[in-house]
Amino acid sequence: MAAADLQAIAQLLQASLDPAQNKQAEKALQESEKQPQFSVALLHIVASDSFPPNTRLASALFFKNFIRRNWTDENGVHKLPEDEVTAIKKELIGLMISVPPSIQSQLGEAISEIADSDFWDRWDSLVDDLVSRLTPDNAVVNNGVLQVAHSIFKRWRPLFRSDELFTEINHVLSKFSTPFLTLLERTDAMIGQSQNNKEALSQYFQTMNLMMKLFYDLSCQDLPPAFEDNLAAITTLLHKYLVYDNPLLHTDDEAESGILEYVKAGIFEVLVLYVQKYEDAFGAHLGQFVNSSWEFLTKVGPETKYDILVSKALQFLTSVTHIRQHAEAFNNDQTLGQVVEKVILPNLSLRESDVELFEDEPIEFIRRDLEGSDSDTRRRAATDFLRQLMEQFEQLVSSVVTKYIDHYLQDYASNPAQNWKSKDTAVYLFSSIAAKGSTTTAHGVRDVNTHVNILDFFQQNIASDLTNDSLNPILIVDAIKFTYVFRSQLTPQLWSAAFPLLVKHLGSSNYVIYTYASIAVERVLTMHGDDRTPVIPTETVTGLSKDLLQHLFSLMTRDKAPEKIQENEYLMKCVMRVLLVIKDGVLPITDMVLKSFISITMVIRHNPSNPKFYYFHFEAIGALIRYAGPSRAELLEKSLYEPFSNILEADVAEFTPYVFQLFAALLEANPSGSLPEFYERLIQPILHPVLWESKGNRPALVRLLSSIMPRGAEVVVKNGQIEPILGVFQKLASSKISENQGFDLLEALIQAVPVSALQPYFVSILQIMLTRLSDPKMKTENFSLRFARFFHFVSARDEQGLGCDFFIKTTDQIQNDVFRPIYTSIILPDTQKLTRPSDRKIAVVSFTKILADSEAFIERYKKGWALTCQALLKLLINPPQLTTAQHDDILVNDDTDDVGFGVTFTQLQSIKPVVKDPFPQIPDVKVWVGQYLREADSRHSGKITNYVQERLSDEAKSALQLVLQG
Numbered sequence: 001m002a003a004a005d006l007q008a009i010a011q012l013l014q015a016s017l018d019p020a021q022n023k024q025a026e027k028a029l030q031e032s033e034k035q036p037q038f039s040v041a042l043l044h045i046v047a048s049d050s051f052p053p054n055t056r057l058a059s060a061l062f063f064k065n066f067i068r069r070n071w072t073d074e075n076g077v078h079k080l081p082e083d084e085v086t087a088i089k090k091e092l093i094g095l096m097i098s099v100p101p102s103i104q105s106q107l108g109e110a111i112s113e114i115a116d117s118d119f120w121d122r123w124d125s126l127v128d129d130l131v132s133r134l135t136p137d138n139a140v141v142n143n144g145v146l147q148v149a150h151s152i153f154k155r156w157r158p159l160f161r162s163d164e165l166f167t168e169i170n171h172v173l174s175k176f177s178t179p180f181l182t183l184l185e186r187t188d189a190m191i192g193q194s195q196n197n198k199e200a201l202s203q204y205f206q207t208m209n210l211m212m213k214l215f216y217d218l219s220c221q222d223l224p225p226a227f228e229d230n231l232a233a234i235t236t237l238l239h240k241y242l243v244y245d246n247p248l249l250h251t252d253d254e255a256e257s258g259i260l261e262y263v264k265a266g267i268f269e270v271l272v273l274y275v276q277k278y279e280d281a282f283g284a285h286l287g288q289f290v291n292s293s294w295e296f297l298t299k300v301g302p303e304t305k306y307d308i309l310v311s312k313a314l315q316f317l318t319s320v321t322h323i324r325q326h327a328e329a330f331n332n333d334q335t336l337g338q339v340v341e342k343v344i345l346p347n348l349s350l351r352e353s354d355v356e357l358f359e360d361e362p363i364e365f366i367r368r369d370l371e372g373s374d375s376d377t378r379r380r381a382a383t384d385f386l387r388q389l390m391e392q393f394e395q396l397v398s399s400v401v402t403k404y405i406d407h408y409l410q411d412y413a414s415n416p417a418q419n420w421k422s423k424d425t426a427v428y429l430f431s432s433i434a435a436k437g438s439t440t441t442a443h444g445v446r447d448v449n450t451h452v453n454i455l456d457f458f459q460q461n462i463a464s465d466l467t468n469d470s471l472n473p474i475l476i477v478d479a480i481k482f483t484y485v486f487r488s489q490l491t492p493q494l495w496s497a498a499f500p501l502l503v504k505h506l507g508s509s510n511y512v513i514y515t516y517a518s519i520a521v522e523r524v525l526t527m528h529g530d531d532r533t534p535v536i537p538t539e540t541v542t543g544l545s546k547d548l549l550q551h552l553f554s555l556m557t558r559d560k561a562p563e564k565i566q567e568n569e570y571l572m573k574c575v576m577r578v579l580l581v582i583k584d585g586v587l588p589i590t591d592m593v594l595k596s597f598i599s600i601t602m603v604i605r606h607n608p609s610n611p612k613f614y615y616f617h618f619e620a621i622g623a624l625i626r627y628a629g630p631s632r633a634e635l636l637e638k639s640l641y642e643p644f645s646n647i648l649e650a651d652v653a654e655f656t657p658y659v660f661q662l663f664a665a666l667l668e669a670n671p672s673g674s675l676p677e678f679y680e681r682l683i684q685p686i687l688h689p690v691l692w693e694s695k696g697n698r699p700a701l702v703r704l705l706s707s708i709m710p711r712g713a714e715v716v717v718k719n720g721q722i723e724p725i726l727g728v729f730q731k732l733a734s735s736k737i738s739e740n741q742g743f744d745l746l747e748a749l750i751q752a753v754p755v756s757a758l759q760p761y762f763v764s765i766l767q768i769m770l771t772r773l774s775d776p777k778m779k780t781e782n783f784s785l786r787f788a789r790f791f792h793f794v795s796a797r798d799e800q801g802l803g804c805d806f807f808i809k810t811t812d813q814i815q816n817d818v819f820r821p822i823y824t825s826i827i828l829p830d831t832q833k834l835t836r837p838s839d840r841k842i843a844v845v846s847f848t849k850i851l852a853d854s855e856a857f858i859e860r861y862k863k864g865w866a867l868t869c870q871a872l873l874k875l876l877i878n879p880p881q882l883t884t885a886q887h888d889d890i891l892v893n894d895d896t897d898d899v900g901f902g903v904t905f906t907q908l909q910s911i912k913p914v915v916k917d918p919f920p921q922i923p924d925v926k927v928w929v930g931q932y933l934r935e936a937d938s939r940h941s942g943k944i945t946n947y948v949q950e951r952l953s954d955e956a957k958s959a960l961q962l963v964l965q966g
Helices: 003-016 022-032 038-047 053-070 082-098 101-118 126-133 139-156 163-193 198-219 225-229 231-242 259-277 279-299 304-321 324-330 333-348 352-360 362-371 378-392 394-414 420-434 454-467 473-485 492-505 511-524 538-556 569-604 611-649 656-669 677-686 689-693 698-718 722-733 739-752 755-774 781-795 804-814 819-831 837-853 855-860 862-877 925-939 943-951 954-964
Strands: none
Touching: 003 022, 003 038, 003 053, 038 053, 038 082, 053 101, 082 101, 082 126, 082 139, 101 139, 126 139, 126 163, 139 163, 139 198, 163 198, 163 225, 163 231, 198 225, 198 259, 225 231, 231 259, 231 279, 259 279, 259 304, 279 304, 279 333, 304 324, 304 333, 304 378, 324 333, 324 378, 333 378, 333 394, 333 420, 352 362, 352 473, 362 511, 378 394, 378 420, 394 420, 420 454, 420 473, 454 473, 454 492, 473 492, 473 511, 492 511, 492 538, 511 538, 511 569, 538 569, 569 611, 611 656, 611 677, 656 677, 656 698, 677 698, 689 698, 689 722, 698 722, 698 739, 722 739, 722 755, 739 755, 739 781, 755 781, 755 804, 755 819, 781 804, 781 819, 781 837, 804 819, 804 837, 804 855, 819 862, 837 855, 837 862, 837 925, 837 943, 855 862, 862 925, 862 943, 862 954, 925 943, 925 954, 943 954
């Protein structure tokens, strides 16, 4: 691209950083990206010192997102011209090596994205390129190379073992292992030569830090042969840097870890991996590391900068203790007492930095404490170490730790105001040894240590703290958290006393207290007794619901800034849960709840900043629609249309898939009557191809269109919108990822629109399907199954003017008699693979109508008649039965970390589509088949009986006779 073009793109990138111009600039950039070599132009901007640093960073960020959108299609084929693909690969590595670290990280993610699809078979020169750039002593260049390597090889860490993965790893190891070990040795030597040169020492330690990450990457799936052959030398070097010290690498800031801490933390991560996976090879070298870790943990200070290192050291000891033979070293009173006193307690006790976090950054305190985002904190690591010891020596650990618990409780009792931290330590220690196994999101602790009495501890030390507002706030939080964590252990009687206290704490002025209270309230509302009755009666919640919801909404909206309203997702999750519990008990307070939702929506749409918050927000709106929709449909439709349409007009990408689902739910809640005008106006915009580009939009858009069609078929036909809808079907059906959605949309269209309006398109529809089925690269088992279901869907609807003969006549227009091989090789075998009862029911109806009334099967496919009968009898061995869907227990994603917000479609569970019975008028398919065939036999003057005698085997005759007898 010309310099002028680069300048224009750079100006747009600069404008995209300005909130006032952001939207406009991003749209202009998205237009520009259609130009050839646009991606290369972005890299030239990144590379050029003539542009400001923030413009170069913006260019790197846009390049990363451009690669994510445009590198390959859903089938792994490059979307960019091959010359552009080659140019990117050629420039990217050298560029990443030369740019500042902030830009490096963005380019690293882009390289990782490219490697996902291309490495190694379409980018087999990459490793050679990286190795060729390594130098004996230039740390800056080496660090760039290693950063690139890490951005690619770290992809292996979470992957499951496969031949393809190991082929890739072996390809890398064959070229990279020896240069890597040589560089490790060389870096060690350069560190030795730079003992008094702070700048050089820091650079070489950056190299060592990256090499530890790569050491982990290269070892994460299997022990590399080159590493195994040199394990003695490698472990000697690892131990050297685990105990290494140099004042030049110390940081002045007590809160910030330095490069020395990060290198040692990286070594500990490698040690944990090797203990867990390669203990047979590594075990002989383990002792020196255990001794050094113990020595370090007993001497390290409380400064925050050591937190990551302490937590990694504790994780290492935890992994060692997991192995019984190594754990035996701790198997006596005296040693365990030393462990608890010198390692567990100093790291488990509350520190000033924890108290400061509680007071100054309460939401961060909650997330660290509750969600395990504190996996690198001392407290979490000390707890995990103690639990691992308890797993090995439960009675001994319980006995030793209980003495310390009693000591701290006595210390607290001697002066509660002064010694409140002792109570906190006691509660934390007790919780650590009382819980066994993992704490589940759904039930809290299920498996407990029988050597301690949880109910006794609760009644003596926790219950009173739930009623005492004058306590230190951290102790009140400890009491709420204990109740929450051990909720499955408390009796219904204890819960009837504890629940009102939790609700009362929602009124606290302390952020952490009222948030923990909302978390505990939300969780207990999901709990049921052995007889499936709720632990907290629904009528109790319904009686409290108005005040409870009003209060939760007021807590969320104390600060009107969009980011502050969204900050605390726990409050919104509690709102959602209350609505799911009270169900139609929301009707008397619908207006209040609806207004609160709308006002929050209108504010947060300006800056969606917390995906968990707005996920629960839209789940809660979904619950309102589900339970108030059937009787308050008009109010909900009119009230929600404006905020939802504003979101669509403003193109708030994070919210649109939720809005489409909620629009669909509104229609489904009120299925009768004509289509409201605002939905009519919505059809044209949602057919715009740009909306369908986003994978996250597609399932929601399909559902919305499918919900519109039963009430809006006339509008769709009148406005000439059948062709655009079929265009969407074609796009969806051409991709393996969205083929299901394509079929869903097509079936909804066929079900709603008169056959006469669709007839001109049926040949094209089937042509699209047969083209995919005939291409070995594009044919998938799922597509075959959906095609078989689609055949039955059409075949079973003869009363609509469709039916099997209609399907055959249409295929004849594509190629005469092409139906014969399709039926025998795809439809008949794949029908037996259908698993959903609704699909199997459609197939039963289809086969029955073919046997009864298909002219083609009477004259043209006589053998096919017998094959169809056999296929029907197979389905009737285990006749499909559809149970009525129950919505009493709607399970909304509890672990929102598993939800891929913004990346893929997120289903709203509160309005999850119900699987409908395709033929509700047929309660018992077996009885219906017998009745339908008897009536057909009568209708056709006994022809069915003749076909049975002429065309079926004796075994099939007997089986069918049983069906005909009813």
